[in-house]
Amino acid sequence: MNTLRRPADGRPSAPDPAPGSTDTARHRASPGARVADREVVLGVRGIRTRFAGPQGTVTAVHDVGFDLRRGERLGVVGESGSGKSALARSLMRLIDPPGRVTGGTVTLDGTALHELSERQWRAVRGRDIAMVFQDPMTGFDPLRTIGQQIVEAIRLHQDVTPRQARSLAVDLLGDVEIPDARRRADDHPHQFSGGMRQRAMIAMALANGPRVLIADEPTTALDVTTQASILKLLCRLSDERGTAIIMITHDLGVVAELCDTVQVMYAGRIVERGPAAEVLTRPRHRYTAALLDSVVRRDRLRSGALPMIPGSPPDLAALPAGCPFAPRCATGHDEADCLGGTPESRGVPTGLGDVTVACHLPVDHTAPTGKEPS
Template sequence: MSSSTPTLAQGVGTGAGASGTPFLSVRDLKVHFPTPDGVVKATDGLSFGLERGRTLGIVGESGSGKSVSSSTILGLHRGSRAMVSGEILLDGTDLLSLSDEEMRLRRGREVSMIFQDPLSAMHPYYTVGNQIAEAYRVHNDVNRKQARARAIEMLDRVGIPQPDRRVDDYPHQYSGGMRQRAMIAMGLINDPGLLIADEPTTALDVTVQAQILDLLQDLQKEFNSAIVIITHDLGVVAEMADEVLVMYAGRCVEYGPTKQILTNPEMPYTWGLLSSVPDVTGDTDARLVPIPGNPPSLLNPPTGCAFHPRCTYRDKVPGSLCTTDLPELTPAKSGGFHVRRCHLPDPAAVYAEEVVPEMQADMTGEPIEETEK
């Protein structure tokens, strides 16, 4: 992990290192999809940044805008009806200002993505080796033999056994873990500076998950890549990420160093995510505490704080701020570049005095008195 860390003074969620200029800088990104029923605001004013050699974990429920924001970085919404605005600066170049051809030349070489489902992401009619070699030939002046040799080399580096033989197999002949490794090989074959991993451990058993995460960390050290990892698994975040971005209803609701987010969160939605995670050291009969309600419709999101209909702590906020005013990202009590979007006057105190005792009671399986918050 890099020793350089961003500060709030350099901008909320910029991820800028000592140079003050992050390798990846997303500024006020809005991705809206017009539909017959109205405009779906999949991402609404998102800003974050990331330096090379560091990992950003993006977490949140399905429909919070995680994958949409990352696929926009790759320019995958070009040619669609999506309305995209803001800036996506990669090494100083605004990707949104590039032509389709210029973006195509950068996609795969400078920024690459590991998709959530490798079986559907890879073409079933072509061998794994052909698909990896094609990704290399698009960006390099090499012949088929050279590209095949490079594909074998990458399969070997990601741990595929007998790569010189398995290079001619089709995706369905690979196990789930091997397909994920092949996708990583395809994503890294051109040594990109930015790698986006969308749920890279989904549907894999825990042993293979650990191997995939170790592989990503080893390759990051080798290539000094910046990694954005999208996941629902807070265990993956704790293992991989230097910084965490919590998304809800298309916006950032909390951002900061991983340790601070996981130990001193200051946004009720983050508290809910942490309370929903089972504790392997706790009582096996202990209950999980789900977040009440459902994620909001991005077609017609709630007014004010989008989380207020599900928040059990909104009565601690004076007046009707939660329902009328969108909270700004403000510095958290823990300091540094930890910021949160919440109207609670002192969320750190509420977390320590109410949330933590409830979580501890749930982990031991002891009943707690239901109170009206």
């Protein structure tokens, strides 16, 4: 269980990492400096994804844009329905009807992915950009062995013989720390535990050396010990291979463990983005602050009183006027600015790097308690 610690001044500190971590401090220490000078591998601008339904058309991803740098680990967080998974599938062009990406551009190392045909996309997907899904059973064919499926992924993008591909598949299973990889390559997906199946899925996603790996809730169904080992594995592989990772998650402890940068989504929009060490300890957006406050804290475990964000996420088919979070916000629910217009993103320089926040009344951390002066 991830818990939240609070220092003496009452401001939230980063959520506890998954149990068993030994490397979290290094990732939290100065994430902005770690990636700021690296080249951009993925540039996203104005992505908009809509779904048609009986109640009308809803916008699940609303003008989302960001840069991802080589080796950067980006955490995308938010409640269910915030647009996290829709964004991931939009980047991979995996949105099924009745949904479709209606606007925006995606550039991978200079290649305009939004201009590619589906045939061209099949050459890119799995080779240059790959995805690890929440449930690995849906990503594997239950009738074929794990080895056969990784071999197929390799031969789809590499000019190698079946024997060479088999050798590469066994090596990949060893790289993701599956014991007795040569023998396990001949096992079927149902013969693997949940954690080992997820490792095999990561091996298949990395088979062709993608520059970007998107992981959609890859640890949700795993116990905390297995979750910790998977997170360590992703950190190691990212460091060794220089692979940039987009981690889709609702778990702030996972972000604290793995990510350099955090991107908070609400109602399909990015409401806050910046270095994880900054955003998780000094949130500017009221929604980010509420998310952090709702994480289980040690001082409340005995009392049983768990803080909650009031209300429910908005209906995307009938968004409120103004800031989408205003009806649930303790500060903005009766403020004219919050109710009257959608907030624009603004930059806030910090010692760890710039933070962007889309909030009419952002938390002011220059005040003694992290609140606005009265």
